[in-house]
Amino acid sequence: MRRPTYDLVTGLPDDDLPAYVYDLPALREHVRTIRAALPERVELLYAAKANSDPRVLRTLAAHVHGFEVASGGELGHVRAHAPDVPIAFGGPGKTRQELTRALDAGVERLHIESEHELLLLTTLLGDRTADVLLRVNLPVDVGQVALTMGGGPFGMDPAQLDRCLEVMASAPGVRLRGLHLHLASGLQAQPQLALVDKILTWAGNWAGHRGTNLTEVNIGGGMGVDYAHPPRVYDWAAFGAGLRRILTRHPGLTLRIEPGRSVTAYCGWYVTEVLDIKFSRGHAFAVLRGGTHHLRTPAAKQHDQPFEVIPDDVWLRPWNRPEVRDEPVTLVGQLCTPKDVLASRIMVERLRVGDRVAFAMAGAYAWNISHHAFLMHPHPTFHHLDDVAAPVTSTHAHQPS
Numbered sequence: 184m185r186r187p188t189y190d191l192v193t194g195l196p197d198d199d200l201p202a203y204v205y206d207l208p209a210l211r212e213h214v215r216t217i218r219a220a221l222p223e224r225v226e227l228l229y230a231a232k233a234n235s236d237p238r239v240l241r242t243l244a245a246h247v248h249g250f251e252v253a254s255g256g257e258l259g260h261v262r263a264h265a266p267d268v269p270i271a272f273g274g275p276g277k278t279r280q281e282l283t284r285a286l287d288a289g290v291e292r293l294h295i296e297s298e299h300e301l302l303l304l305t306t307l308l309g310d311r312t313a314d315v316l317l318r319v320n321l322p323v324d325v326g327q328v329a330l331t332m333g334g335g336p337f338g339m340d341p342a343q344l345d346r347c348l349e350v351m352a353s354a355p356g357v358r359l360r361g362l363h364l365h366l367a368s369g370l371q372a373q374p375q376l377a378l379v380d381k382i383l384t385w386a387g388n389w390a391g392h393r394g395t396n397l398t399e400v401n402i403g404g405g406m407g408v409d410y411a412h413p414p415r416v417y418d419w420a421a422f423g424a425g426l427r428r429i430l431t432r433h434p435g436l437t438l439r440i441e442p443g444r445s446v447t448a449y450c451g452w453y454v455t456e457v458l459d460i461k462f463s464r465g466h467a468f469a470v471l472r473g474g475t476h477h478l479r480t481p482a483a484k485q486h487d488q489p490f491e492v493i494p495d496d497v498w499l500r501p502w503n504r505p506e507v508r509d510e511p512v513t514l515v516g517q518l519c520t521p522k523d524v525l526a527s528r529i530m531v532e533r534l535r536v537g538d539r540v541a542f543a544m545a546g547a548y549a550w551n552i553s554h555h556a557f558l559m560h561p562h563p564t565f566h567h568l569d570d571v572a573a574p575v576t577s578t579h580a581h582q583p584s
């Protein structure tokens with residue numbers, strides 16, 4: 184944990200716990216590094232679904248080409264907090280209302296998932312235009328990854344693309360900009376480059392056979408985040424260098440990427456305190472304030488959330504302070520379910536009731552994917568570490584603004 188974040192975390196009053204802390208300078212530096220690694224003709228969009236905290240969006244806005252949104256709700260939210268940033272609207276199962284909102288908002292790109300969706304769009308267009316990417320469910324082997332998107336309900340089989348071309352031939356307001364393929368999540372740079380190479384070769388052939396001028400391919404997000412080894416950050420430099428090589432074989436093509444997790448995961452901390460320590464059938468448990476209803480990431484991804492213990496030496500109770508020393512402990516939350524586990528059997532030097540625990544890598548698919556209402560515990564508070572001029576801002580509201 185960086186020193187300023189540590190100072191903020193230790194300075195939080197007990198009543199503010201559990202708390203989410205977002206390190207915005209660290210986020211800014213990270214996105215600049217990503218941006219600097221990418222060659223010309225690669226545009227970076229941020230997938231807002233990973234974390235749509237308004238301050239996070241505003242921090243990223245100056246450093247990305249645009250935001251990718253996947254619902255009418257995200258569209259309205261992103262427009263409200265970053266009005267000038269270009270928006271790509273994707274997501275399966277778009278409603279008529281969502282498509283209308285996207286057209287009204289003048290989104291920069293629409294990612295079309297099926298022939299039906301395209302036909303629906305043509306009925307809503309009026310005298311407007313829409314720049315679309317057709318999302319393809321390409322059957323390629325993506326190897327061992329955290330999540331495979333291909334082969335599921337996302338996008339269309341390559342065979343259906345021709346039907347879409349026919350629809351567009353009689354709907355001049357719909358302009359085909361290119362293709363979209365988000366096929367996997369959790370890839371490291373080299374396997375992802377191999378996948379990009381396959382995708383672009385296939386896309387080039389596809390367009391060549393149809394005499395279509397392919398100007399843009401969006402290869403989605405999915406850049407890996409290694410929760411078991413936090414310092415092992417996705418190799419953006421290698422990815423950028425590899426893309427530069429690949430793109431020399433595809434002159435005139437713009438490549439878009441829309442990562443989410445790998446952009447914001449590292450800037451977020453979920454901070455709480457130990458309420459109780461107990462030993463059950465020889466195994467140590469630390470019961471924390473909060474739990475997976477605030478931070479569902481470890482339950483969703485079936486991993487141990489990395490954490491730091493922040494000792495609090497003040498103990499004013501007249502009985503012995505419960506503690507665990509030099510043994511593995513399971514960190515659980517307050518929910519009445521054995522699934523409320525944040526980290527399992529992790530060796531600690533010492534953990535006591537009243538110590539603080541700061542879970543790292545809680546900046547993506549964390550608060551916003553959690554089941555907040557279960558058991559009606561209070562929501563966490565939100566705090567943003569910002570630049571020197573305005574070091575810390577806090578809010579107790581459910582959605583910070």
Ligand SMILES: Cc1ncc(COP(=O)(O)O)c(C=O)c1O
Pocket residue numbers: 230233251273274365368369403404405406441442443444445
């Ligand atoms: C179409 C699309 N683009 C981008 C993303 C972002 O992926 P990640 O957060 O793994 O980078 C997702 C995630 O589900 C997605 O479905």
